Structures are given as structure tokens and as C-alpha cells.
Amino acid sequence: MSNRRDEGGLADLSWPVVPPSPTVLVPLGSTEQHGPHLPLHTDTTIATAVAQAATARLRRARPRDSLLVAPAVAYGASGEHQDFPGTMSIGNDALQLLLLELIRSLSRWAGQIVIVNGHGGNLDGLAAAVVQMRYEGHDAVWVPCTAAGTDAHAGHAETSLMLHLAPHLVDMTRAEPGNLAPLNQLMPELITKGVAAVSPSGVLGDPTTASAQEGHRLLDQMADNVATRIRYGRVDRTGCLLPVAATCRT
Template identity: 55%
Template sequence: MPPEPAPLAGATWPELTDRRPLVLLPLGSCEQHGPHLPLDTDAAVAGAVAERSAARLADADDTPDVLVAPVQPYGASGEHEGFAGTVSLGQAALELLVVELGRSLLRWAGRLLVVNGHGGNVEALSRAVALLRYEGRDAAWWPCVPSGSDAHAGRAETSMMLRLRPAAVRTGRAAAGPTDPIERLLPRLRASSVRAVSPSGVLGDPAGAHAAEGERLLAGMAERLAADADGWHVGEDGRLGGRAAQPARAVREATR
């Protein structure tokens, strides 16, 4: 039987010899999340979704070999650099980072799945994964986007952090920002920055957030991620998900 999913960082090299695991790499950011959420919100969510989905895969019959890599806490967050605390790698550096991590990791692992917690990473992530796949490496990425989520530091992210790290949420400082759909905000965001659109950094309304909703959102994403990993259909942009293009056993065969 394959070993249960475990943190990659806790393994020793002999324990990984002759294995071809699926490695989940959570990718977050260090950026402002309004006056009430911590800077590592995206990293915390991505890490939790990766761990929960790995546990679901391990609990299934005929389980694949799954490892969860340490969270990569920095991403491309240039749109948030108008706020203190934001630390951004930039698009070019993030792309190179993912490429080199993939090249190194896939020398011994069977598959790499980057679990992305920050929308600003998508451009660099898509290019990096496309290059890895062009080079013959089996990599993909998957977005942590809760169903019905608002744009940034609103009810969804506040609820998830109330579930994951309630002590880190400054509930008394929470306030609404612009609540327009992200499609309407994007032109202004691209032309200026988040700060020009929302002085607080919030895009949405955290009112009504609660831990029970956060649990529901996290569980839903973990379930979808586990199902997509089991099907392993990778789109042209490297994104994992959608209809299954391979048998459900494909991920198990590749990670034995």
C-alpha cells in the first residue's frame, strides 16, 4: 500500500527512493488583506486546501502516493505594493522560481500540482507550467477559488481565516470596500492599483463572515481538488480540472 500523505519536509531521502509521488505545492503570497486579515492569508488557504485534498486522496480506495510540499509564501503581488507589508517577487521571478522548482522536484516525483492561492500568480504560473509540460514534465496548477467568492479580503477569505486562524483575524477592524463584481473593477485595477480602487485594500464586504462558512468553503475546494487530481485532465494553460481526459486511475498509475 502507498504511504499516507505526509509533509515532504518531514521525509528523509531513503523514504522517497523508488517512489513517484504526486507532490502538491501550495503557492501563496505575502500581501495586504485589508486592515483585518494577516499578510499570509493566501498562503494559509492554499496550504490548508492542499493538506485536506491530500487526505481525501489518501482515504480513497487504491490511493495514489501523495506528498504536500512546504508552502511557497511569496508570489507576484505588484498590484498590492501600495500597502505596507506587501512583498512581491514579480512575474518574471515567480515564473523562474516555479520552473526551477518543477525541474528539480520532477527528477524524483511523478507529478507536480501547484495549488495556487493568489490570483496575481496566474500569469506567471501558467507560463511556468506550460514550459515544464513542453519539456516533458507532468506538472499542472489549480486555483483556490471558493464558489461565490468576493474579490479580496471580503466575506469568503475572512470566513476561511476565522476557521483556520481565528486569533489572527482583527474582526474589529473589518470594513467593506468596493463590492462591484471583479469584472467591473479590473480596468481600474490594471490602470492603477488596488489602493487607488480601495484605500482599505478590501474588495468586497467581510460582514457576516463566520468560521462555519469558512469550513464549508475550504471543504468544497478540497473536494474539488481531490476529484480533479484523480482525473488529471490538464488544459492548454496548464490548469488542472474540468472534464476527465484520462481514466481516473491515471494519477495512481503515474505515482506508484
């Protein structure tokens, strides 16, 4: 029987070949609207791709370490998108409880547990869960899927990433610019009334400028960022791995 410790997919393994105390990356996404041109699983697809690409980088840097990518958590806190059909949100309280139990279970056999977050709305529930788990003595942290200069939602960045990762699921004939105002200006109304109040299409940004080449570049940047945080990052008060000159709330 071959030892599959160098393959990324935890769910592909049988239990006897799971290596002792592996670092486990858990992609955390959402199932929510991403404008009229992107699929509902956009955040989950991106978080999974970032976790896989970061794992490949870590294996090259630390070839003796055991690293595995767990199946993604595909539901998150997406209440701000609830006005759009297709959105399925479990809310912050349920997300926090899900992550608490997941980390407790993983901790029975895994080493470090790294939640790779692909949806900003998950931050409150995610941080609360990881902080509690660390208080209980579990080696749990989280990292964001982030790159410099990206727009907010279903715009240039996410559309580029999906053109690279799943072009057959992107309908560029339906891609149109949404609300282009800076996110910090939109946040008060977005928090109180939801995304539909500031963008009837659900888009915050301009997807028409997207390209697969840009998506490849962004994925590389995100994966490099996650791998660097896991190798060198310090843990901040929210449980996020925070390298120098980086921030977790992006």
C-alpha cells in the same frame, strides 16, 4: 524505522523514507495585504490548507498512491497590492523562473507535480511556467483554490476561511466593507493603478458577514474541487487541470 508515506508533510521526512515517484502538491500563495483585519500570509495559509485537505481526500480514494504536500511558496506576483505596507512581491518573471527551477528539481524524483494556487495575481507567471515544463516533458499541472460565489479579496470568503483556519490572527474589530463593485468592473483601474485606487482599505467585498462555519464549508468545497481535478481533470492550454463545467481563471 516507520514509513511516513501517509503523512502529508514532505519537509518532515528524511530522504530515505520519501516514497518513489509520489504525487507532490505544492501550495503557492503570496505575502500581501489583506485589509486591516487579516494577516499577510492569508493566501499561503489557504493554499496550504486546501492542499492538505485535498491530499487527505485523495488518500481515501487512492490508498495505495503516495501523496505529499511540499512546503508552500510564500511569495508571488502581488504588484497590484504594492501600495500597502507589508506586501512583498517577486513579480511574474521571477515567479515563473522560481517555478521552472522548482519543477525541474522535483521532477528528478517525484511523479506528478501539482501547483495549488491561492493568489489570482500568480496566474500569468504560473501558467507560463507550467506550459514550458509540460513542453519539456515534465508531469506538471496546476489547480486553483476556488469555490462558487466567493468575493474578490479580503472579503466574506477569505475572512471566513481564516476564521476557520487561524481565528487568533483575524481582527474582526477592524473588519469593514470595502469596494463591493463586481470585479470585472474594477479590473481596468485595478490593473493600471492597483488595488489602493479602488479600495483604500485594500478590501474588495464585505468581511463583516464572515463566519468560521462558512470558512469550513468553503474549505471543504475547495478541497473537493482540487481532489476531483487531480483524479479526473483534463489539462487545458495553460496547464490547469480542468474538470467538466469548471474554469481555472477564477
